[in-house]
Amino acid sequence: MTTTTLETLSAADRDGFVARLADIFEHSPWIPERAWAARPFASVDALHAAMLAVLDAASDEEKLGLIRAHPELAGKEAAAGTLTTASTGEQRGAGLDQCSAEELARLRRLNAQYRERFGFPFVIAVKGLSRYQIMDAVEARLARDRAGEFRTCLTEIGKIARFRLDALLAV
Template sequence: MVSIKQLSDVSYSEFIHILKDIFEHSPWVPERTWNYRPFSSIEDLHGKMAGRVNEASDEEKLRLIRAHPNLGTRLAMSNSSVQEQASAGLSDLTAEEYENFSQLNKQYMEKFGFPFIMAVKGRTKGEIYECMEKRIAHGVKDEFETALAEIEKIALFRLCEIIQNEE
């Protein structure tokens, strides 16, 4: 772990290295956050990183959403995603559950053009599946915004795992 003060003082390349996977496969977020140092807390850093996402173009936001893996699939993904999905029981799906998730993911992807995104920490596979079933009824614009809000939650969880606030 690194402290928030230490993170504010590291070199540009170390800063990017430490934060490159906070927003899934999107190192452009910490790259654009570098000039906002120093950070007073994890929440301050998170807010500044989320601000860079909010300022991004719709195309960049869509690439960020698409950088996330489908939930409950067996595709290659970042270590953080693997751990997050495992903690929600998504790495231990039965054959039937896997098929159900696969079918719903396919329907979701066909409708929206991007994967279903949900901050799964503290959730069960049943809760996740129910949420997928509900959100597939959303419109594209609403679901785009929901996906970005979930990505912000995921980013905060990830920051809390690697950074400690000063006491």
């Protein structure tokens, strides 16, 4: 695997830049594509901030598309083995691949309730969380309003992006 550095990203042409960062935001290469113009980046913080600025400036439809691009936790994509490499590692790190049948049924029930209530999947940065903390978070967030959940999902996506950037750049 080729090492990626901030210097190589800053020097990359648009296609190369997007190719290296396409998986930072789940199935949404439009974010690094638009952030490319902000090069060069003095730090990972600056790169992350540029990408979050693109997200902040996006339309509500684009933001909703980004949220909907995220898989359900321990959902059908995980069962089918079709998660992105990053999502697979993140879910495995939270122990979601080790759910008992009862835990899996609970999580899938919560996922369904959440999607029915809000119209998009539950999104949380799972790094550092246990599967029990994740299930408790879904339950707690089910009581919130849609606008608040929309914002929370975008905040969590920003955290996920930072974790993925740190991993890519070996920070």
